Amino acid sequence: MKVLVCVRSDLPAPMARVDNIQRLMEEWSAEWAGVLEPSCRSALQLAKDLSGPSGGFTALSYGRGECRAALEVARAYGAVDAVHLQSAEGSLRHDGNTIARALAAWVGERSFDVVVCGNSSGVGPVPALVAGHLGWPVVTRVDGFKKFLPQDDSFRAIELTQRLDAGWKRQVLARYPVVLSVQSGFIPPQYVSVRRRKEAVHGLASNVTECELPVWTDGHAPAVLQALTPPKPRTKRTAVPDAKSSAADRLKSLMGPAATKKVEKPKEDEGPRVVEGSAVELAEELLRFLRKKEFLSNS
Amino acid sequence: MSFDGAIVEPTVLVLADKSAGDWSTVTLELLGDAELLANKVGWTVKVMVFAAPGAVRDEDARKLAAHGAKEVHVWEHEKFGPVLVPAQYTHTLRSYLDESMPRLILCPSTPLWVEGVAAAVAPYGALVASDCVSVKLNVRSDLELVRNYWNQKTHATWTFSGQRPWVVCLHPGVAGVGRPNPALSAPVERHQAIVLEENVETLEWFPPHPSRLDLVEAERVVAGGRGIGGPEGFAELTQLAELLHAAVGASRVAVDLGWIPYSRQVGQTGKTVRPRLYMAFGISGASQHLDGMRDAETVVAVNLDKEAAIFSVAELGLVGDARAVIEELVRLLKPSERAEGARAGAAAALSNV
Numbered sequence: 176m177k178v179l180v181c182v183r184s185d186l187p188a189p190m191a192r193v194d195n196i197q198r199l200m201e202e203w204s205a206e207w208a209g210v211l212e213p214s215c216r217s218a219l220q221l222a223k224d225l226s227g228p229s230g231g232f233t234a235l236s237y238g239r240g241e242c243r244a245a246l247e248v249a250r251a252y253g254a255v256d257a258v259h260l261q262s263a264e265g266s267l268r269h270d271g272n273t274i275a276r277a278l279a280a281w282v283g284e285r286s287f288d289v290v291v292c293g294n295s296s297g298v299g300p301v302p303a304l305v306a307g308h309l310g311w312p313v314v315t316r317v318d319g320f321k322k323f324l325p326q327d328d329s330f331r332a333i334e335l336t337q338r339l340d341a342g343w344k345r346q347v348l349a350r351y352p353v354v355l356s357v358q359s360g361f362i363p364p365q366y367v368s369v370r371r372r373k374e375a376v377h378g379l380a381s382n383v384t385e386c387e388l389p390v391w392t393d394g395h396a397p398a399v400l401q402a403l404t405p406p407k408p409r410t411k412r413t414a415v416p417d418a419k420s421s422a423a424d425r426l427k428s429l430m431g432p433a434a435t436k437k438v439e440k441p442k443e444d445e446g447p448r449v450v451e452g453s454a455v456e457l458a459e460e461l462l463r464f465l466r467k468k469e470f471l472s473n474s
Numbered sequence: 475m476s477f478d479g480a481i482v483e484p485t486v487l488v489l490a491d492k493s494a495g496d497w498s499t500v501t502l503e504l505l506g507d508a509e510l511l512a513n514k515v516g517w518t519v520k521v522m523v524f525a526a527p528g529a530v531r532d533e534d535a536r537k538l539a540a541h542g543a544k545e546v547h548v549w550e551h552e553k554f555g556p557v558l559v560p561a562q563y564t565h566t567l568r569s570y571l572d573e574s575m576p577r578l579i580l581c582p583s584t585p586l587w588v589e590g591v592a593a594a595v596a597p598y599g600a601l602v603a604s605d606c607v608s609v610k611l612n613v614r615s616d617l618e619l620v621r622n623y624w625n626q627k628t629h630a631t632w633t634f635s636g637q638r639p640w641v642v643c644l645h646p647g648v649a650g651v652g653r654p655n656p657a658l659s660a661p662v663e664r665h666q667a668i669v670l671e672e673n674v675e676t677l678e679w680f681p682p683h684p685s686r687l688d689l690v691e692a693e694r695v696v697a698g699g700r701g702i703g704g705p706e707g708f709a710e711l712t713q714l715a716e717l718l719h720a721a722v723g724a725s726r727v728a729v730d731l732g733w734i735p736y737s738r739q740v741g742q743t744g745k746t747v748r749p750r751l752y753m754a755f756g757i758s759g760a761s762q763h764l765d766g767m768r769d770a771e772t773v774v775a776v777n778l779d780k781e782a783a784i785f786s787v788a789e790l791g792l793v794g795d796a797r798a799v800i801e802e803l804v805r806l807l808k809p810s811e812r813a814e815g816a817r818a819g820a821a822a823a824l825s826n827v
């Protein structure tokens with residue numbers, strides 16, 4: 176089975192601040208020693224499990240120099256080939272739509288059975304977009320790999336477990352070719368020794384296949400990144416006027432669906448509401464609170 | 475099926491989620507945003523629902539209309555059950571898009587919705603943005619969206635322009651639900667969906683259990699500390715979690731005492747959680763614990779000590795015996811509200827992550 180794993184580098188956690196991210200997006204310098212994005216470690220482990228002890232897998236990363244860190248770890252995990260995709264206009268760093276296009280174009284010209292991607296938040300669209308472009312099925316949130324089915328040319332498939340919503344899981348039979356994605360912590364990665372990591376660093380220098388993609392255009396405007404800013408909570412709509420808000424705000428809220436109010440944390444000096452009573456009274460108070468907050472229905 | 479500048483209709487298509495009983499909060503939030511955008515430029519708000527036959531009644535559709543839907547399209551199939559499986563609706567969504575390509579598709583930014591929609595729209599060359607916190611049209615009628623970026627460390631503002639379809643997946647809980655207008659109504663069209671799952675076949679289902687529900691993704695967490703007295707306390711807490719459809723969390727002391735596995739520890743050396751509801755039973759609120767849960771939207775704490783630090787981050791603090799309160803809650807929730815609570819919880823959890 177031919178397995179490709181897509182990996183990417185991240186900033187070390189203490190450096191992940193708006194100013195650093197902004198600078199990193201503008202230009203890459205050797206000072207940005209990236210680290211492997213955690214879900215990609217799970218992706219590497221899955222790729223390793225899928226390829227088995229005798230098989231090797233291919234690791235691919237995209238972007239600029241920072242992707243080196245990801246490829247190094249991939250080599251340490253047993254990737255036999257390391258591929259670095261880049262595009263002339265550098266757009267492969269930012270926009271998931273462009274990245275997915277590029278990955279699909281590259282994969283489409285080769286004969287992989289399985290493409291494994293990390294997906295840190297689980298809501299990254301790239302794995303599904305890649306699958307959609309290729310016309311392949313996708314299984315996201317893979318939680319475990321059970322077994323291969325007996326291989327013959329007409330039916331080649333693997334059994335996987337997938338996490339669904341609200342704690343549900345299912346066991347699926349996925350036919351090749353297929354795109355899989357994993358979140359960090361769900362395919363527990365094995366420890367890679369420092370020695371293997373060092374060997375990977377040395378081995379990588381001569382062993383990365385550089386692929387320059389042509390500037391991709393389909394005649395339509397691409398997504399354009401305008402700005403990076405510190406996170407700011409959005410002004411939230413409310414259905415009912417808050418008794419604590421001013422008369423003007425309450426009136427505004429009552430006047431129409433577009434009326435809004437700012438989400439405010441309770442003021443420091445207001446403090447929490449602390450209630451004393453018997454267990455029954457406290458439980459009833461708690462249920463009233465949960466209903467008021469719409470965690471339980473009122474009926 | 476590729477999109478080659480074919481006519482894009484002046485509509486916003488909202489993908490509505492009713493897989494857990496009632497409309498998920500994010501569905502109503504999406505409708506609020508759709509209505510604002512549509513009113514600005516004269517688009518029509520259409521809603522698409524995938525549901526088991528009979529699961530969406532006319533009064534359910536009226537609720538969507540009250541929040542801004544102008545047309546409701548219900549696609550029915552026995553396989554569309556309480557668990558969302560994206561591959562099951564991809565075919566139906568594509569058939570719909572082949573007939574009528576909306577200008578904008580809005581859907582919940584949860585892993586399975588993003589998966590299903592992204593896989594379905596990719597062949598049309600659509601531009602997709604997930605984990606968005608807001609969306610608007612700028613003066614040039616380009617779409618301007620703000621999304622969480624880089625593990626939520628920054629917000630990134632993007633613009634989508636041009637003629638291809640746009641897809642925006644909205645992070646649940648950020649937009650808020652506006653006031654409904656019950657006087658509004660919308661026609662409901664029912665269609666028979668076709669489910670094609672040729673390449674990924676379900677062999678077995680595993681139902682949820684609070685001890686398996688992922689802490690980081692859970693919309694509700696009930697956590698216990700030394701004050702719940704032992705493994706029996708956690709057994710009762712698990713029962714409560716089941717009734718509220720919450721995940722079970724713990725303080726480090728509870729983990730160190732061997733009452734619950736490490737994978738359930740919340741805090742500096744455990745997991746960082748951001749649920750909408752965090753209920754702390756018998757937890758003192760040491761700074762290392764607070765580090766892992768201070769971003770919870772609503773915190774409720776039960777503790778014997780009136781001065782416990784946990785009360786400083788709680789919206790509601792209850793001074794009392796944690797085990798006794800848990801027992802009472804289980805008793806009160808069990809007979810009448812069990813189904814209700816679980817359903818509401820499932821709805822919330824489905825719209826989460």
Ligand SMILES: Cc1cc2nc3c(=O)[nH]c(=O)nc-3n(C[C@H](O)[C@H](O)[C@H](O)COP(=O)(O)OP(=O)(O)OC[C@H]3O[C@@H](n4cnc5c(N)ncnc54)[C@H](O)[C@@H]3O)c2cc1C
Nearest residue numbers: 699700701725726741742743744756757758762763778796
């Ligand atoms: C480097 C470091 C890292 C750490 N990381 C973490 C971490 O990741 N997560 C974490 O949780 N801690 C962590 N800790 C430990 C932390 O400092 C606290 O010791 C721990 O959180 C306390 O757990 P607790 O609240 O369950 O226990 P305690 O502090 O013993 O508190 C028990 C509470 O229960 C109340 N209580 C007792 N009986 C009852 C009853 N019958 N009903 C109601 N309430 C009752 C008491 O009033 C008290 O407030 C870390 C500490 C260090 C030094």
